[in-house]
Amino acid sequence: MGQHLQAIYDTRVAEGLLRPDPAQRAALVRLESLREMLEVNPKPRASLLARFFKPPEPTGKQGIYLWGGVGRGKSMLMDLFFQHAPTPQKRRVHFHAFMQEVQSALHVARKTGVEDAIKPVAEGIARNLRLLCFDEMQITDIADAMIVGRLFEKLFAAGVIIVTTSNRHPKDLYKDGLNRQLFLPFIKLIEDRLEVDQLDAMTDYRQDRLAGTQVYFTPLGAEATRAIDAVWRDLTGGQEEVLCLEVKGREVKLPRYWAGMARASFWDLCGQPLGPADYLALVGAVKLLVLEGIPRLDATKFNEAKRFVTLIDALYEGHVRLIASAEETPERLYLEGAGSFEFERTASRLREMQGAAWGEGRDALS
Ligand SMILES: Nc1ncnc2c1ncn2[C@@H]1O[C@H](COP(=O)(O)OP(=O)(O)O)[C@@H](O)[C@H]1O
Ligand SMILES: [Mg+2]
Structure with missing residues (x-):
């Protein structure tokens, strides 16, 4: 059994590295349940045995969307979780960098004349991956806005757990963006599949x-x-x-x-x-x-x-x-x-x- 995230947090507080913050500690409760779930079930569900496993959580949620103002400790908490997530099949990436990677992979896939380029790209990302952590999810680019829905659907279907930080509530992503109605399914997907958690920490x-x-x-x-x-x-x-x-x-x-x-x-x-x-x-x-x-x-x-x-x-x-x-x-x-x-x-x-x-x-x- 790994050490509870709350205990690690408390140690850092005791060492004077962090100031105690009830909101941060509360956010760790959900992250800790996710960590424990991974401990029991560290392999992607999309394996052959997938159907024999229970859904990751009774709620059917497949990760956490942690949002709040700047400097509240979102990245710090996610990093703490990531560092102690008990699976080798994990990856932490800045969301912006990730989307650039996706766009260039899509570009390559399209050249092969494949009908739905998102499918092989999502499969490539999900291969041998159990946990994907994004820092600073934000969507400003229309090219990204138009593909994230189907991309995430496939990542979820492959059993990838997603934890992300963001400065905004999902409803405010791609706010006032072009063709925003085409983006709305992504918001629904995020709200359905991720635990949306606001980090209302004391201070910046x-x-x-x-x-x-x-x-x-x-x-x-x-x-x-x-x-x-x-x-x-x-x-x-x-x-x-x-x-x-x-x-x-x-x-x-x-x-x-x-x-x-x-x-x-x-x-x-x-x-x-x-x-x-x-x-x-x-x-x-x-x-x-x-x-x-x-x-x-x-x-x-x-x-x-x-x-x-x-x-x-x-x-x-x-x-x-x-x-x-x-x-x-x-x-x-x-x-x-x-x-x-x-x-x-x-x-x-x-x-x-x-x-x-x-x-x-x-x-x-x-
Ligand atoms: N409870 C805390 N006590 C002291 N420093 C903290 C605390 N929480 C976060 N920090 C520090 O504050 C800075 C901002 O935190 P960060 O996680 O980057 O915020 P966010 O991602 O919400 O913008 C970082 O240097 C982080 O280590
Ligand atoms: Mg941050």
């Missing part, structure tokens, strides 16, 4: 963790790097994954990503031919960006400066939290060169984004 823990922490480090050097390393480790718990964003058919890679947070260097984001569409995609995918190594900008770095302005505008409009290291204070970053006058606005935004309350209420806006 991400914001709390940052409250009072320095978020702009200058000058550059070993000290700034060390400080940023420490903040990043605290926020991610030392975990990272690669997130690929698809922008107009191109791929923009965020090599260091975790749970709505990304870490990149100034040169990664402003030293390459990226534009507003790329930055908007970034803003859509993260709530917090760690941007390292902003250099002093001058006329010789005109293009970099221009991109930097665009990036900061996008982050600002999207209420993304920014943690940065820079050679200079915001006001002294770009003193000469075309557009240095307009840079004043960027500097002022950089200042404002250092404020303690910055980034709050992002949920209401998105």
Whole structure:
């Protein structure tokens, strides 16, 4: 028997790693039943013996949809569950990355002239898979909206257990999206097959963790790097994954990503031919960006400066939290060169984004 998730949670609280939160602990009760069910029944039901097994839960539910505001601990709880889920046939993936994978698999399948491309793609995903955990389910793309219904139907039919986090109730997914009526069956499927659970935790823990922490480090050097390393480790718990964003058919890679947070260097984001569409995609995918190594900008770095302005505008409009290291204070970053006058606005935004309350209420806006 594995250890109960509540006990693991309590240990982390006792160790001072987490603050006790009744709503989080309550959410663990359902996750724990799912964990116990997996312990008894770790193989996919779609095996030959499928019909001899009881349905996973008396309710016929096949997983959990955990939703709530940002920073409430959804990803943390799901990760805790995932880490202790007693099956080797498990996979945790960012929803956005998963859908990109699905779209390219569909593309390949269609080329073979198969009639229903979703079928082989879903079978491929479900093969040897018992548990699929998605972080941050959200649907904004019409191509995704039009296929998720049938895709999930097939995953459920194959006996895959699905646990997902989301900032929205299922009813609010793909809100105001094109052809939304065609999307409604997916909402019904989610509500039928998943336990929809709201995480109404006490506070935005991400914001709390940052409250009072320095978020702009200058000058550059070993000290700034060390400080940023420490903040990043605290926020991610030392975990990272690669997130690929698809922008107009191109791929923009965020090599260091975790749970709505990304870490990149100034040169990664402003030293390459990226534009507003790329930055908007970034803003859509993260709530917090760690941007390292902003250099002093001058006329010789005109293009970099221009991109930097665009990036900061996008982050600002999207209420993304920014943690940065820079050679200079915001006001002294770009003193000469075309557009240095307009840079004043960027500097002022950089200042404002250092404020303690910055980034709050992002949920209401998105
Ligand atoms: N009870 C808690 N006490 C302290 N920190 C917490 C607690 N719950 C979550 N956190 C931390 O707060 C941050 C945000 O949590 P996260 O799970 O990413 O939120 P969400 O996915 O809901 O946006 C993470 O760094 C996480 O480890
Ligand atoms: Mg999250």
